[in-house]
Amino acid sequence: MNASPRWLTSEQKAAWDSFIRMQEKLIGRLSRRVQADSGMSAADYLVLAKLTETGRGRMRFMDLAKLLEWEKSRMSHQVARMVKRGLVAREECPEDGRGAFVVATPAGHRAIEEAAPTHVEHVRRLFINALTPEELDTLARISDRVLTHMEKQPD
């Protein structure tokens, strides 16, 4: 018997496969829905959601990136695209010459306010409604466990 056998047991593999399949299908469907319903990409939605919810529509670049747990480069490209689409604008930061603010434009505010209820409804329809409150709670605890565990692991 080995402490770390080469393969997974069939139960483990089945569990892993189910999880992966579920997660892929769910995320895929939700992001296609956001795109189709609102014309925004899933990334646009996320950025606007965090930006308006946490920063009231105005946030330092890096704060937003940290909140989303995104790399700055990803943030930078994403904001550039959103500027092009008129959803947000950049603003200089007087206190820090390096810094910048991301600000939701009126169109950005409107877009997220229109998209949010629909998105939430899809989350409920596809995910929340599939589970009892107890199952949902269990899933939350399991997710937190995995997260905590991962944080203790090296890369």
Place this chain on the structure above:
Amino acid sequence: MNASPRWLTSEQKAAWDSFIRMQEKLIGRLSRRVQADSGMSAADYLVLAKLTETGRGRMRFMDLAKLLEWEKSRMSHQVARMVKRGLVAREECPEDGRGAFVVATPAGHRAIEEAAPTHVEHVRRLFINALTPEELDTLARISDRVLTHMEKQPD
């Protein structure tokens, strides 16, 4: 009280957030690991894994796409890239003039055989080991429930 309230309860939102965060972190770390360890992308790994495991290294294009639940266009682009990298080759299909086979090259076989144990080890380390067998089992059931539920839902 509304049958379908506009927002999620705080428990529901917390559960959803945990799940999303976990899933993103986990997938992100695993795919960066595959990339760094083997030089293959996560997609390359998946394709080679299914191709060798299910088709013994040779499969019809569409069968492979269905197995992975990928769109044919994605499959097509992916195979094109993998051909360029020497991991697979295309072969014509005599019985069906439209059809084509994807075949793992010797380099492809070697690559997946070298990468698989390491990948499995990371799955174990980051995910399996975080949970008790009971929790893992619970997660599998929950995933299946969500999958079944989604299949009954329209887009």
Place this chain on the structure above:
DNA sequence: GCGGGATAGGTGAACTGTCAACGACCTCGC
């Protein structure tokens, strides 16, 4: 006040995924 390291942010190239449109081929009814 100044030099070095850390931090904020940007940029280009390469890669991946999606969407819509397309050509080639098969199949089945007439």
Place this chain on the structure above:
DNA sequence: GCGAGGTCGTTGACAGTTCACCTATCCCGC
């Protein structure tokens, strides 16, 4: 045998991501 509609697979344009590297600025000890 031929035409309609489906299936197989490709392609091009474009959105998104990552990686490595870059600049400008800030902070802090000396």
